[in-house]
Amino acid sequence: MRRGAALAGTVALATLAACGNAATDDEATTAADATPTGAATASGDSSPAGTSDATSTASGPVIIDNCGLQVTVDAPPQRAVTMNQSATEVMLALGLEDRMAGTAYLDDAVLPQFADAYATVPVLSEAYPSQEALLDAEPDAVYGAYPSAFQPDAAGDRAELHELGVSTYLSPAACPDKAPDEPLEIETVWQEIQDIGAIFGATDQAAALVEQQRSDLAEAVAAADDMSSTTVMWWDGGTDAPSVGACCGAPGMIMNAAGLQNVFADIEGNWADVSWEQVAERDPDVIVLVDAEWSTAEEKRDTIESTPGARELPAVADGRFVEVPFSATTPGVRNVRAVADLITGVEGLQ
Template sequence: MRVRAMRPTLSRRVAAPLSILLVLLGGCATDDTPTAGASAAPVTVTNCGTPVAVAAPPKRAVTLNQPATEIMLALGLGDRLAGTAYLDDAILPEHAATYASIPVLSEKYPSKEALLDAEPDFVYASFHSAFGDEGVGDRAALAGLGIGTYLSPAGCPKQHRPATLTVDDVFAEIRDVAAVFGVPERAEKLIADQRARITAAAARLDGAGQVSVLWWDAGTDAPSVGACCGSPNMIMSAAGVRNTFGDLAGSWADTSWETAIERNPDVIVLVDASWDAAAAKKAFLTQHPTLKNLPAVAGQRFVVIPFSSTSAGVRVVQGIETLAEGVVQLPGADR
């Protein structure tokens, strides 16, 4: 059984006007030792068009969604987590021991009551749904309770979302989070490591820019494919391959199998999720009376990428590496 540390009785929370900024003072009156090397200087970052200010680094944060949790762990901030929720996959092995020490508030999103019971001073989420009706409530309401919030830029409302998501947007998120928690130097070290891995992965596909990849996320009647501007396209662009449906608007888009056949991709990415397994996708394609004759299907030119590696976060580099290595290993890809 995990025991949550009690909040000192002198801690205070103060909220600023919601239309201006979200101010966090959580933990200012505690005697807890901050993470080694953390800066206590006030910080303001702009998130989804809203300034988010912290007077001091949060000490009792809660993460919602796997990418947010793993960014915190990759920055060595597990000791700042009062709780976490909503994984899509097993936590990265290198962070498993730290994760095991953090209270899990819910398998999916916790109720607002369960969230408040954890006495958070900050909530960090990856997907817009976390602050919606099925999540813990909107950000303004949490700000009214003195709880700061941050949402991954990839999950921001459309008007504040990056027009075309890139790995630099993921790195900007890592920098924001590190700044809020007073450890900016850790962000630079993590980003340098990830850039090096991405460069090495892309080098595996040097000259493969004409390899076309159909990114199939879900759907059999009208397949949902990676379009111009979200995580799938980000991963394909970073790996150095061509997105078969890069002309479609949005992060993902519904298309038709007839169009897929016309475009004749060299490779098909099968996203693997617990609710929509890659094996089932492969069986559908190979048993379909028409699709089984598509050269990529007939030639078994599939690359399987876990869903957890397709969301903006530290696993994006794994998605890039998996795609690059998969294409290199496939028979008959036009490299």
């Protein structure tokens, strides 16, 4: 849940528009009817690296190579459990709440348009449930956004769950073998939505959602000013050593899509711990403050305004901050709206 009042000079990012409800579930669609989906890059070319490939035949199951593990789904799951907010919101955006036996681990309140549907889904745990608690819900599928969802103290090993008859899916953006210098592309996020649509027999809903998001992103970028020379630091947390968006995770993807320069784009990985001296040397034009319950945007602003070497930066002195909720920094249905709102926020500061 987000907390902390809006700050003067801080532009708060809005939540995803109602495009997440672009379609409702088609109960008549089955996994056998699912059209093949393939990983794609931003150019639309097929590429297996860091993503997943879903295939099906007219009489066979959906088979997905997901983060190096083959996932075979004979029929659309009826009792899925989602681990992490972005996984939960993808399911809700596709109208699949009636296929959810449980959910766990929110970072923020769910998007308003999903609140009623979310209220119908049992919450197994505020954080990760134990495997025992998970299996008590009798799931036939577990969908996680982070590898930590499948650690021994959570759902457990994916292959072992498969042996128990429980299918699993991990967000392709979080594949453990993803190269640290491989930038995340929005196409990978959309491929995830399409994979989930194939698994749950909701290909039409997934296609409609991706099409709407493509349109929304194209419209936002087309209407934007030229900000290619504007530099941005995306600050997630940390005070002595600030954790910032590096080259290749969701923050880098969002900044790139918005046409902005990430001042730490030369550092590999999704996130990187840097020093305040490095921040001062790179002198960003705008600073994004990630608002999380455990590290609020207000706390970050108080910190940077009192840190020698950083408080003198023009961006700090002039209050050039844009606030984003933590949940927007995880690959999922919020990312396109985050791009649009980042554009609006930065334009409002110029």
